[in-house]
Amino acid sequence: MNKIIDAKGKNCPMPVIMAKKEIDGGNNRFVVEVDNNIAVQNLQKLANSQGFITDLKEDNEIFKVYFSKSSDAASGEDECEECNEILDKLEENKNTLGTWSVFIGKEIIGAGNEELGKSLMKMYFYTISEGDDLPKSVLFMNDGVKVPTLNEQAVEHLKYLEKKGVEILVCGACLNFYGLEENLKVGKVSNMYDITNCMKEASKVITL
Template identity: 65%
Template sequence: MSKNIDARGKNCPMPVIMAKKEIEQGGKFFTVQVDNKIAVENLKKFANSQGYEINVEEANGDFNVKFSNGCEECEEILAKVENKKPLGDWCIFVNKNTIGVGNEELGQSLMKMFFYTLSEGSDYPKHILFMNDGVKVPTLNDQAIEHLKALEEMGVQLLVCGACLNFYSLEEKLSVGKVSNMYEIVDVMKSAAKVITL
């Protein structure tokens, strides 16, 4: 993520020194904000001497001098990949909107906490399967959806029964996961070392 360094109101060579310090600390992508053209020119010269590309944007009399050394988007993708943990050979089957039998509000809250706890752990399932009333979790339970998105980013595949979405008229409300079918869901269950049903 690009860092922002506010050097407005500081006379040269302070903006250059601040940029130099950021580079010495390993910064590859950062922006130095200055309020005069002399500072901009000095930062350009310094960036060129360090092998950095420079991009200048002017806004309301201030200048955003953007330093870059490489591909910021690539760095972010690599960071995500490196942070991914290996997936376990198991899956979770969700066939209702709540965990347990009893108070519905409590059951929905437990569902949210379950996926939060799972996303914060170190062992992830390969798949999470949603069928019947369970399709309401990735469509209507906003807090659970947030944690499901985090799991999906870690590589967990979320499969949601398309016929069930259609039955409950929730096709347009699917916020995470992909629409699936009985054949694919059964195939995942058969190939998993274990299936946990909520």
């Protein structure tokens, strides 16, 4: 019987990552359930790139993408462009494990719709928490301190990262400015000196 992966209500890259974990675990036959066409297309491209074939069934706007191993599936030239970078990071050389940092200076990713930006922030931390190449530290300053205090879903992924040994530092002066000192749910209160040193010691700093 095929294993059923429930990815309904999840936006990309989450369904792709969930399917990739099954493939990496040696599962050659499984089903991913999603509720949007973009996820279906990305799952089909992932399957093609990984030597799988897919069958699609739809019932009341729920899509079931059946994965099965095929020895003569495409070689991967049409791999999902949107998920390419994410999948590459999951397979990245582990020699850089724990040498890079993430700097968060605002509550959302990008510019535009605030709700979308908060959702993207949540998905970003979910993505890196599921990978092998984890950052050495995650640093929050200015408007970014609203993420470990107010973004409940991002907080859960940050807690998971913290359990894996990732250092999470949150600017105390910024928490005080926004009146969020009592709302910190993950990480430890820090200062400009410690945050600056973390950035200096990192091999690279990714700023969102």
